Amino acid sequence: MTSDTTLLLQASGISKAYPGVIALDRVSMRLSAGEVLAIIGENGAGKSTLMKSLAGLVTPDGGEIRVDGEPVKLTNVQHAMSKGIALIHQELNLADNLDIAQNIYLGREPKRFGLIDRKAMNRGAKEVLDEIGLGLPPTTSVSELSTGRQQMVEIAKAISTSARVIIMDEPTASLSDQETQRLYDVVDRLADKGVGIIFISHRLAEVKRLAHRVTVLRDGKNAGELSREQIGHDAMVRLMVGREASTLYQYESRPIGETVLEVKGLVTQAFPEHRLSFDIKAGEIVGVAGLVGAGRTEMLTTLFGIDPPLAGEVRVFGKRVMIKTPRQAIRAGLALVPEDRKAQGVVLDMAIRENTSMASLKERAIGGVLINTAEERRVGKEMNDKLATKTPTLEQLVQNLSGGNQQKVVLAKWLATGPKVLLMDEPTRGVDIGAKAEIYRIMEELAHQNVAVLFVSSDLEEVLGVSDRALVMHEGQITGELSRDSLSAEAVMALATNTQISQVGPASSPS
Amino acid sequence: MAMQGFTRTLGIAALLLIVFIVTTIADPNFIGSDNLYNILRWSAFYGVLALGVAFVIITGGIDLSIGSVVALSGITLMILLQVDYKDSGTDLTIAGVDKETKTLQLVEDMPAYSNLDRLAVPNPGGADDILLTIDAAQTEQLNDSRSVVVRENVSRISPGDVGGLQAQSRLMNPWLAVLLTLLLGTAIGVFHGLLIGYGGMQPFIITLCGLLAYRSLARIISNDEVITIGSHHGSLRYLSGGQPFEIPVPFIGRIGNASDEAARGFLGWVPMPMPMLTLLILALISGVLLHKMVHGRYMLAMGRNLEAARFSGINTRRVTLTAYVICSTLAALGGILFALDLGAVTPATDGNFYELYAIAAAVLGGCSLRGGVGSIRGVILGTIVIITLYSMINFLGKSSEWRDLIIGVVLLLGIAADELGRKVYSSIKTRQRRKKLSG
Numbered sequence: 001m002t003s004d005t006t007l008l009l010q011a012s013g014i015s016k017a018y019p020g021v022i023a024l025d026r027v028s029m030r031l032s033a034g035e036v037l038a039i040i041g042e043n044g045a046g047k048s049t050l051m052k053s054l055a056g057l058v059t060p061d062g063g064e065i066r067v068d069g070e071p072v073k074l075t076n077v078q079h080a081m082s083k084g085i086a087l088i089h090q091e092l093n094l095a096d097n098l099d100i101a102q103n104i105y106l107g108r109e110p111k112r113f114g115l116i117d118r119k120a121m122n123r124g125a126k127e128v129l130d131e132i133g134l135g136l137p138p139t140t141s142v143s144e145l146s147t148g149r150q151q152m153v154e155i156a157k158a159i160s161t162s163a164r165v166i167i168m169d170e171p172t173a174s175l176s177d178q179e180t181q182r183l184y185d186v187v188d189r190l191a192d193k194g195v196g197i198i199f200i201s202h203r204l205a206e207v208k209r210l211a212h213r214v215t216v217l218r219d220g221k222n223a224g225e226l227s228r229e230q231i232g233h234d235a236m237v238r239l240m241v242g243r244e245a246s247t248l249y250q251y252e253s254r255p256i257g258e259t260v261l262e263v264k265g266l267v268t269q270a271f272p273e274h275r276l277s278f279d280i281k282a283g284e285i286v287g288v289a290g291l292v293g294a295g296r297t298e299m300l301t302t303l304f305g306i307d308p309p310l311a312g313e314v315r316v317f318g319k320r321v322m323i324k325t326p327r328q329a330i331r332a333g334l335a336l337v338p339e340d341r342k343a344q345g346v347v348l349d350m351a352i353r354e355n356t357s358m359a360s361l362k363e364r365a366i367g368g369v370l371i372n373t374a375e376e377r378r379v380g381k382e383m384n385d386k387l388a389t390k391t392p393t394l395e396q397l398v399q400n401l402s403g404g405n406q407q408k409v410v411l412a413k414w415l416a417t418g419p420k421v422l423l424m425d426e427p428t429r430g431v432d433i434g435a436k437a438e439i440y441r442i443m444e445e446l447a448h449q450n451v452a453v454l455f456v457s458s459d460l461e462e463v464l465g466v467s468d469r470a471l472v473m474h475e476g477q478i479t480g481e482l483s484r485d486s487l488s489a490e491a492v493m494a495l496a497t498n499t500q501i502s503q504v505g506p507a508s509s510p511s
Numbered sequence: 512m513a514m515q516g517f518t519r520t521l522g523i524a525a526l527l528l529i530v531f532i533v534t535t536i537a538d539p540n541f542i543g544s545d546n547l548y549n550i551l552r553w554s555a556f557y558g559v560l561a562l563g564v565a566f567v568i569i570t571g572g573i574d575l576s577i578g579s580v581v582a583l584s585g586i587t588l589m590i591l592l593q594v595d596y597k598d599s600g601t602d603l604t605i606a607g608v609d610k611e612t613k614t615l616q617l618v619e620d621m622p623a624y625s626n627l628d629r630l631a632v633p634n635p636g637g638a639d640d641i642l643l644t645i646d647a648a649q650t651e652q653l654n655d656s657r658s659v660v661v662r663e664n665v666s667r668i669s670p671g672d673v674g675g676l677q678a679q680s681r682l683m684n685p686w687l688a689v690l691l692t693l694l695l696g697t698a699i700g701v702f703h704g705l706l707i708g709y710g711g712m713q714p715f716i717i718t719l720c721g722l723l724a725y726r727s728l729a730r731i732i733s734n735d736e737v738i739t740i741g742s743h744h745g746s747l748r749y750l751s752g753g754q755p756f757e758i759p760v761p762f763i764g765r766i767g768n769a770s771d772e773a774a775r776g777f778l779g780w781v782p783m784p785m786p787m788l789t790l791l792i793l794a795l796i797s798g799v800l801l802h803k804m805v806h807g808r809y810m811l812a813m814g815r816n817l818e819a820a821r822f823s824g825i826n827t828r829r830v831t832l833t834a835y836v837i838c839s840t841l842a843a844l845g846g847i848l849f850a851l852d853l854g855a856v857t858p859a860t861d862g863n864f865y866e867l868y869a870i871a872a873a874v875l876g877g878c879s880l881r882g883g884v885g886s887i888r889g890v891i892l893g894t895i896v897i898i899t900l901y902s903m904i905n906f907l908g909k910s911s912e913w914r915d916l917i918i919g920v921v922l923l924l925g926i927a928a929d930e931l932g933r934k935v936y937s938s939i940k941t942r943q944r945r946k947k948l949s950g
Contacts, residue, residue, distance in 0.1 A: 306822065326824040338822050347816040349883070358812060358823040365805045413823065 006032050007069060008196045009054065009085070009165050014063035016049050023049040025220045026063065031165060031196045036187060038211035039200050042240055042432070046220040047200045048090075051167050054198070055087035056080030086158035090169040092150050094142045101125035101138035104157045128156040132186045148179025155186060159195075166190065168199040172206060173292060177497065184210060202459070204233050218242055219432060248437055249465025253484070254444070256468070257282030259318070260452035261421045263303065266312030270298040271476025275312065278471055278478060280421070280452035285443055287467030288456040289492045295476035296456040297339050300423045304336040305329040316420055330359060333420030337410050337427055339456075341403070345410040348399035352391055353380040355398050355409050360416040383412035387442060404435020411442060422446055424455035428462060440466055460489055474498040519877040519929065523892045526925070527899060534903045541906050547760065547781045550895070550902050555786035556751075556848050558894040560865055561872035562790070562797055563841030565890045568873055569801070570834040571814045571882025572707060572714040576721030577842045577869055580699055581862030583729040584692045584846030589738040589856045591688035592747070596629060596677040603630065605672045606657070613661050615643075615668065620656045622676065627743060630661070630674035641667060643674065644742075662742075685747045689847055696843020697836055699725070704832030722866070729858040739855035751852040753785030786848050790891070793841070798887040810834060815883030871918065872897050875925050896921075 009031040016024040024046045031037050039047050052058040054065065056074035064071055067083045074080045077087070094103050101121045102109075110120040125138035134152045142150060151171060158166045172180045187197055187210055201207050207214060214226040216239040224239040226232075241248055260282050265275040276299055280286050288296045302309045308324040314332075315321065321332035329336070338344035346355050357376045362368060364375050380394045387408040391401060398409055407427065414422065427443070428436045443453050443466065457463050463470055470482045472495035480495035482488075534541040560577055567574045599622075607616035615630075626647035631640040642663070649660035682688070703721065706712045757780040801807035809830045813820035821827050845865070850856045876893025878885035897918055904914050 304822075325826065326822060327826060330824040336822065340818075343816070344818045344822045347812050347819050347883075349815055350812065354808065354812070358820075358825070361808060362805050369804050369806070371803055371805055371808060 008033050008035075008067070010066040010069075011050070011054060012064050012066075014050065014053055014060045014065070016046075016053060016058060016060045022220050024053070024060065027217065027220070027222055029215050029222075031198060033164070033196055034191050034194045036191050036197045036199070036210050036212045038207040038214045039198060039217065040202070040204075040207060040214060040236060040240060041217035041223070042436075045217040045223075045240070045432075047217055048169060049220075050217065051087060051169055051198070051200060054080070054165075055085055055167055057087065081161050081163070084162065084164035085167065086161055086163035086165070087167045088151070088154045088158060088169065088171065090173060092147070092154055094150055094153060096143040097141075099139045099141050100129070100136065100145075100153055100156075103142055103153055104128065104138075104160050106157075108161075124160060125156070128160045131159060132156055132189070133182070146176075146179070148175040148182070151175065151179070151183065152186070155190075159190070163195070165196045165198065168197070170200050170202065172201070172203065180206075204236050207231065207236065208233070216240055249440070249461070251465060251484075252444075253468070254283045254447055256284055257450055260284075260316065260450070261454070262313075262315040262318070264313040264315075266299070266302060266314065267310040268295065268298045268302040268476070269307050269310060271295050272310055274476045276478055278481070280454055282450035282452060283447050284468045285447050285453040285455070285466055287463035287470040288454065288473060289458075289460065289463045289470055290473035290496045292458065293475075294473040294496065296473050297425055298476075299473070300336060300425050300454070300456060301338075303329070304334055304423060306336075330417055333418075335359075335414035335417055335419035335422050337407070337414065337422070337424040339425035339429070341406055341410060341430070346398045346406055349397055351395045352384060352389065352398060352401075352409055352412075353377060353394040356380040356383055356394075356412045356416060359413050363417075379416050380412070383415050384408070386415065387412050388438065402432065402435070404431040404438070407431055407435065407439060408442075411439070419451060421452045421454070424453065426457060426459075427455055428457075428459065460492060463487075463492065464489060472496050518932075520886065520889050520892060522925075522928070523876065523889065523896055526921075527892065527896050530896070530899050530903055534906050538906045541902070544760075544779055544781050546902060546906075548784060550898055551781070551787045552784035553901070554891075554895045554898040555784055555790040556845060556852070557865070557868055557872060557898060558790045558891055559786070559793065559841050559845040559848065560869035561876070561890050561894045562793060562887070563838035563845075564866070564869045565873040565876070565878050565885050565887070566797075566801075566810065566834045567714070567838045568870070568878045568880060569814045569882060569885045570810050570831055571817065572831065572834065573718065573870070573880070574703070574721075574835065574838045574842075575715065575718040575866050576699070576703070576725060577838070577845075577866035578862040578864055579722050579725035579729070579866075580696060580839055580842035581846040581849060581865050582856070582858055583725040584696055584843035585850035585856040585861055586729045586733045586738060586858045587695055588688055588692045588847050588850050589740060590732065591682055591691060592685055592740045592744055593682060593738070594627070594740070594743050595680045595682075597680050598631075599628075599676045599678045601676045603674050603676060605632075605668060605670055605674060607670050608665055608668050610664075610666055613646075613663070613665050614653065615659050615661065615665065615674075617657045617659065621650075621659055624676065625679060628679050629677050630659075631677055632668060632672050632674040634667070636667075640675075643668075685744050689747065689750075692847055693840055693843050696840040696846075699843075700836035700839030701832065703839060704835035707835065708828040708831030726858075733856075733858045735858060737855055737857045741854065744851075748851045748854065749785060750789070751786055751848045754782035755785055755788055757782050789848075794887050794891050801885075801887060806830065806833065811883055813883075814881075868897065868918075871922050875922055 007030055012028040013026045014024050014028070015026055027046060027050055029050070039050065041047050049058060053060045056077050056079050059075070065074060066072065067085070072083060074083070095106065098106070104125045105121050110117040110124065112120070122138045129136060129138065132152060132155055134149065134156065142153060145153065155166065171183055175183060191197055199210070208231055211231060212228050214231055214236065216223040216225065216236065218240060223242065226235055258281060259279050262279040264277050266277070267275055290296050298307065301307050303314065303323065305323040305325045305328055313320060314323060316332050323329045323332060342348060353376060357380060360379070361371065361376070364372050364379065366372050377394065384394065389405050389408040389412065391405065398406055401409065428439055431439065443455070447453050464487055467487065468484055470487055470492065471478050472480045472482065472492055474496055479498050482491055531542065540546060564574050564577060601622050604618040605615050606618045624645060626645065628645050630643040630645070632643065634641045643661040643665065644663060646660045646662050650658070653660065699721065703717055706717050707714045759778040760781050761778055801810065809820065809825045813825060813827045813830055817827055846862065849861065872894040873885065873890050874880065875896060876889030876891070878890065900917055900921060901914055904917060
């Protein structure tokens with residue numbers, strides 16, 4: 001145990017509840033000066049809520065936070081910053097229309113005679129940029145920077161507030177290899193200077209490379225802690241899932257039938273220079289791997305008619321279908337479980353019943369116009385029983401359900417349409433372990449019923465554990481296809497970064 | 512949500528009751544048959560507008576052009592209903608004049624004519640002819656082929672004068688005019704819906720442009736002059752002034768100081784205003800549309816989460832279009848009712864701010880400007896509350912400049928109470944959760 005005197009930050013017994021879910025249940029953590037602490041855990045384990053509590057974004061329902069041994073009640077971000085704690089969000093919070101220096105000093109601009117002192121601002125910005133090795137003029141507009149460099153600006157901003165604790169939420173999620181390396185260097189350098197760093201990551205290799213210590217959360221509780229010597233892939237996975245990783249994925253091969261979905265030369269609006277071609281057979285579960293921004297989501301939304309395709313041919317059971325709108329996609333037998341569940345999957349303040357009937361309401365309506373209430377109830381009950389959605393009643397608002405149960409409602413909505421092809425975008429993001437296993441079971445069951453399942457996932461283990469076959473995408477292109485036998489993390493990563501074809505260049509600026 | 516909507520309706524009903532009790536204590540005539548009739552009638556005029564804008568608000572939009580659509584459709588109707596006269600070529604020589612009964616005896620038999628045809632008699636003292644409008648009903652009662660009853664004063668007419676018979680000529684059938692005016696509203700709605708739903712433009716801006724443009728159009732096509740239909744089109748005016756039947760209301764005769772003894776019984780009778788009957792029918796249809804039909808569910812869903820609705824295969828553009836079509840068509844209907852009520856439209860001022868009254872009524876009735884929330888009965892009640900407050904202000908002897916202040920304050924209090932209720936509700940929920948957590 002580190003002695004209390006060197007503890008920069010200490011949290012004990014932190015609890016936080018949201019409607020329908022307990023995000024944090026008496027969680028504790030500590031951080032010393034110069035230490036790099038990784039917080040890991042499955043999606044929905046409470047990592048982000050804990051970070052937000054430490055940064056003053058979320059007020060915990062219970063527990064105590066100490067800074068330098070002094071108990072504090074962090075009421076807002078400014079307050080946390082004044083205590084030396086800075087949070088760098090997963091989604092960056094920079095103002096696109098301003099330059100680097102303006103962003104670094106946003107809200108606390110140096111003043112001279114009541115006016116903004118641009119010179120002092122640029123000077124100060126230059127200093128912190130040099131400190132982290134980002135040799136850019138402070139007057140560069142942020143909109144011209146790649147995601148990686150924007151991240152660096154966020155870090156520079158944190159340092160310039162003389163933050164002693166920097167919290168980073170999945171800092172490398174959208175960075176290129178080069179940028180990731182540079183970030184690692186900066187983290188090392190900051191730690192050497194005595195800054196405490198907390199970072200959340202799903203990349204275990206990254207945790208191994210950076211962390212001095214690992215705190216593991218599971219289902220909103222402390223699941224364990226690993227010291228530098230103990231940090232290893234298996235140990236981390238065991239603590240995260242609470243059992244051996246293999247039990248979550250129980251792959252069994254299924255009989256493969258005729259071709260259900262055939263895609264030839266599909267051109268998306270996002271990557272008009274590439275053509276996508278693949279097919280899925282009945283009973284097959286095909287995973288789509290790739291880095292963030294590889295065009296996987298765009299492929300699904302294009303297939304589903306959200307963003308109509310520029311060209312290409314789609315066949316379902318050999319029959320050519322024209323899909324320019326989601327309605328046409330549904331008629332053709334397609335269903336899409338979208339990436340952003342709360343924004344695109346469910347209507348949070350509507351009942352489970354209403355959400356479940358959403359996509360098939362017209363087909364089941366009396367005369368195509370009048371809602372068939374009895375039928376709506378029956379289907380709502382049937383589908384949610386089938387998926388074991390945990391709720392006292394179908395009239396429950398979807399916002400009161402946990403992430404996993406919300407996802408089941410999305411699935412119930414699509415099952416009610418009797419799909420032939422199920423497209424899923426990050427189907428288990430923000431879903432707890434139990435629900436995760438259930439969603440895999442549902443996918444397998446649908447495959448057994450000859451539904452073609454195509455799912456996009458950034459969780460490599462999930463792709464490896466569930467797919468019969470995997471497509472790997474890189475910058476809008478399908479760079480490879482891996483059968484179950486040739487499916488491995490190394491093979492996927494090689495295709496995802498396209499290392500055979502060309503060395504990784506500087507990342508393109510974010511869209 | 513359903514629960515919240517219901518408490519909301521209860522709240523408005525309670526507010527209405529309080530207003531009624533307070534004002535009746537101050538002046539019992541407030542619940543006299545006449546005033547109740549007026550409240551119902553005026554509520555109907557504004558209720559038609561509020562009902563329309565409710566659909567737009569529920570789908571997450573806004574329509575600021577309603578007042579101008581009222582003016583434009585009103586003036587259009589007045590123009591289409593204009594009555595013109597043509598010389599029929601028949602001259603009638605007057606044999607005698609009865610000033611009391613406004614009856615003219617003729618030398619010849621009266622040729623075929625229709626009601627409101629007129630006689631143009633040369634005026635010795637001026638350039639313009641004296642125009643005498645024939646009252647067909649009165650004339651028929653005389654049952655004399657050589658007599659004709661007119662509406663105007665006949666004191667300047669003397670036997671021997673010769674009047675030219677002028678036949679009334681209408682641009683079109685008055686019901687066709689009403690239909691065309693409604694279609695004008697529909698066309699405006701389609702225009703808004705295409706720009707907003709399909710073009711992705713902001714409803715506030717689009718309808719603000721409409722607010723300015725349609726008002727101007729109304730003034731241009733009328734040369735910025737008041738257009739009236741005088742005493743014509745009696746049957747059409749039944750739409751705004753008709754009383755199809757009476758509804759019994761207990762006690763009002765006794766409290767309300769009814770003038771005649773018969774009205775002092777247990778039941779008082781209030782005539783049902785035709786526009787209110789129309790509104791109730793429209794409300795019924797709207798209720799079915801919003802709560803029982805697929806299309807209504809789509810409206811509620813996309814008002815709450817446009818993206819999720821789109822991802823569920825709902826044609827959100829088309830749903831948006833229909834909301835604006837309903838809104839502008841009902842605004843045109845409102846314009847027709849207001850125009851027929853007065854029989855005249857002043858293009859520069861009629862309908863001014865009506866969009867804001869409609870929005871206020873819808874919001875008071877529980878529609879959220881964030882979209883996805885609202886009930887038809889709430890909107891109707893909300894309108895009645897606003898009209899009742901107006902009436903109250905009159906009865907309490909306050910002048911009309913007080914009116915909007917009081918409406919504004921009531922609306923503010925209503926919304927604040929709603930927000931407060933929600934906060935209290937959610938803090939109780941949080942406390943329960945915390946208890947569960949620590950327990």
